[in-house]
Amino acid sequence: MKHVLVAGFLALNIIFPCAVLAEEKKDITLTGTITLDQALEAALLKNPDLQAFSYEVRAREAETLQAGMTFNPKLNVQVENVAGSGNFNGVTQSETTVQLSQRLELGDKRNLRKNSANLSKEIAGWDYEVQRLEVLTRVSQSFTHILKAQQKITLTVEGVQLAKKFLNAVSERVKAGKVAAIEIIKAQVALANMRIEEGQARQELENARRKLSVLWGVAEPVFDSVQGDLFSVPVRAMADPTVLSSSPRLSKWSTALAHRQAELDVESSKAVPDLTLSGSYRRLEQSDDNTLVFGMTVPLNWFNRNQGGIAKARHRLSKAEEEKRAEALRIQEALLKAHSNVSFSHAKVISIKAEVLPGARRALDAISEGYRFGKFGLLDVLDSQKTFYQVQSQYLDALANYHNAVADVKRLTGIDPSVQNKENGESRP
Numbered sequence: 324m325k326h327v328l329v330a331g332f333l334a335l336n337i338i339f340p341c342a343v344l345a346e347e348k349k350d351i352t353l354t355g356t357i358t359l360d361q362a363l364e365a366a367l368l369k370n371p372d373l374q375a376f377s378y379e380v381r382a383r384e385a386e387t388l389q390a391g392m393t394f395n396p397k398l399n400v401q402v403e404n405v406a407g408s409g410n411f412n413g414v415t416q417s418e419t420t421v422q423l424s425q426r427l428e429l430g431d432k433r434n435l436r437k438n439s440a441n442l443s444k445e446i447a448g449w450d451y452e453v454q455r456l457e458v459l460t461r462v463s464q465s466f467t468h469i470l471k472a473q474q475k476i477t478l479t480v481e482g483v484q485l486a487k488k489f490l491n492a493v494s495e496r497v498k499a500g501k502v503a504a505i506e507i508i509k510a511q512v513a514l515a516n517m518r519i520e521e522g523q524a525r526q527e528l529e530n531a532r533r534k535l536s537v538l539w540g541v542a543e544p545v546f547d548s549v550q551g552d553l554f555s556v557p558v559r560a561m562a563d564p565t566v567l568s569s570s571p572r573l574s575k576w577s578t579a580l581a582h583r584q585a586e587l588d589v590e591s592s593k594a595v596p597d598l599t600l601s602g603s604y605r606r607l608e609q610s611d612d613n614t615l616v617f618g619m620t621v622p623l624n625w626f627n628r629n630q631g632g633i634a635k636a637r638h639r640l641s642k643a644e645e646e647k648r649a650e651a652l653r654i655q656e657a658l659l660k661a662h663s664n665v666s667f668s669h670a671k672v673i674s675i676k677a678e679v680l681p682g683a684r685r686a687l688d689a690i691s692e693g694y695r696f697g698k699f700g701l702l703d704v705l706d707s708q709k710t711f712y713q714v715q716s717q718y719l720d721a722l723a724n725y726h727n728a729v730a731d732v733k734r735l736t737g738i739d740p741s742v743q744n745k746e747n748g749e750s751r752p
Contacts, residue, residue: 353539353546359466362549363740365539366462373458376451383444390440393433394426415608420616422603430595435588442582449575456571458538460734464727465535470553471723472528478715479521482708486514489691489704513705520712553722560669561662561729569737572654576647583643587636593629596622654735661731668725675718683707683714 353365367373399422404411490510497504536544603616690707693699733740 353536353544355546356548356550357546358550359463362462362466362535362539363459366458367455369539369541370458371540372454373451376447376454380444380447380451383440383447387437387440387444391433391437394428396423396425398423417608419606419608420603421605422601422616424599424601424618424620427598427600429597430592432589432592432595432597435585435592439582439585439589442578442585445578446575446582449571449578452571453575456734456737456739459740460730462535462538463730463740465531465538466549466551467553467723467726467730468531469528469535469549470551471719472524472531473548474553474719475524475716476521476528478712478719479517479524482517482712483514483521485708486510486517489708490514492691509705513708517712553719553726556669556672556722556725560666561732570654570735571737572735573647573651574737576643576650580640580643580647583636583640587633587640590629590632590636593632594624596624658732658735661728661735664728665725665732668721668728671721672718672725675714675721679714680718683711687711 353361399420401420401422403418403420404416405414406412407416410416490507490513493506493510497507532544532546533542535549536542536546599620601616601618601620603618605614605616606612607614687707687710690699690703693703730740732738
C-alpha cells in the first residue's frame with residue numbers, strides 16, 4: 324500500500340464520501356506479526372479521529388447543497404368582509420384573495436453563497452488531510468517504539484544470559500578460593516537488576532503495542548509483534564528540506580484566504596436589495612366577479628446596507644492573511660528544529676555504531692577475560708557490563724529518535740509516511 328500525498332487534495336470532495344462508505348464496511352483485524360504498511364492501512368480505515376473528520380466533510384457537503392437552494396415561494400390566502408355586522412354578517416359581501424409570491428435574489432447572491440460554502444468544504448478536506456498526516460506520523464512513530472522495545476527485550480535477555488555466565492565464573496573463583504564469597508552476592512544482585520530491566524522492557528513493549536493499536540480503534544491489541552528494520556540508517560543525513568509547497572497545513576491557507584474573500588463577496592452582495600414578485604387571484608362575492616392582482620416589493624436600503632457585515636468580512640480576510648504568515652513561520656521553525664534533530668540523531672547513531680559500541684564491547688571482553696586470571700576486580704567487570712548495556716540502550720534510543728525525527732520532517736513537508744523513501748547507501752548491521 325502506497326498512499327501518495329497529492330497537493331491537489333481538493334479532489335477529496337468528489338471521492339471521499341465513497342471512501343468513507345468503504346471504510347465503514349471493511350473490517351480490519353491485525354494478528355500475528357504485522358508490518359508498517361498494515362498498521363498504516365488499519366489506521367486510515369479505522370482511526371476515530373479520521374472518522375470524525377470524515378463526518379465534518381460530509382456536513383460541509385450538505386452545507387454546499389443547502390447554499391445553492393433558492394427561496395421557496397409563499398402562498399397567502401385572505402378572506403375579507405366576513406362575519407361582520409349588517410350587510411357583512413355573512414359571506415355574500417366577502418372578498419377572497421389567493422396570493423403567490425416569490426423572492427428573487429439579485430447581486431448574484433446565490434452563486435456567491437454557494438461558492439463560499441464550496442470553499443468551506445474544501446477547507447474541511449484540507450483539515451482531514453492534515454489530521455491524516457498526523458495520524459500516519461503517530462503510527463510510524465509508535466511502530467518505531469515497538470521495534471525499539473522488541474530490541475530492548477532482546478538486549479536485556481542477552482544481558483541476563485551474560486550475568487548468569489558471569490555469576491558462574493564468580494562461583495568457580497570462589498570455589499577455587501581466589502576471591503571472597505561476598506562477590507557471589509554482588510554478582511547475584513547484578514543478575515537480579517538485569518532481570519528487572521528485562522521485565523521493564525517487556526512492560527514497555529506492551530504499552531507500545533497498546534499505543535499503536537489505539538490508533539485504529541482497538542484498546543487491547545491482538546497482534547503479537549511488528550516486523551521492520553530499526554537499524555536502517557543512510558550513510559548521509561537527510562538533506563535540508565526547504566520546500567513546503569506540498570504541506571497541507573500551508574496549502575490549506577490558500578483555500579482559507581479564498582474562502583474569506585468569498586465571504587466578503589457574500590456580505591457585499593447583501594447591499595443589493597432583493598425583489599419580491601407576487602401574483603394574486605381575487606374573488607368578489609357581491610358582484611360575482613374574479614380579478615387578478617400583481618405586485619412587486621423592493622426594499623429601500625436607505626439606512627442598512629450591511630456596512631457592519633462587510634467591514635467584519637474585510638477584517639477577517641486581513642486576519643486570515645496574517646494567520647497564514649504566522650503559520651508559515653511556525654512550520655518553518657518546527658521544520659528547522661526537526662531537521663536539526665535528524666542531523667543530531669544521525670550523527671549520534673553513526674558515532675555510537677562506529678566508535679562507542681565496538682570500544683565498549685572490546686573493553687567488556689578484555690575485562691571479563693582478565694577477571695578469570697585475576698587481573699581485574701569484580702567492580703571492574705560489573706562496571707564494564709553496565710557500560711556496555713547502557714551503550715547498547717543508547718544506540719537503540721538514538722535509532723528510534725532518528726526515525727521519529729525523520730517522520731516529523733516528512734509530516735511538516737507534507738510527505739506521506741507510508742511512502743518509504745529508498746535512499747542510497749543504507750547502512751545495515
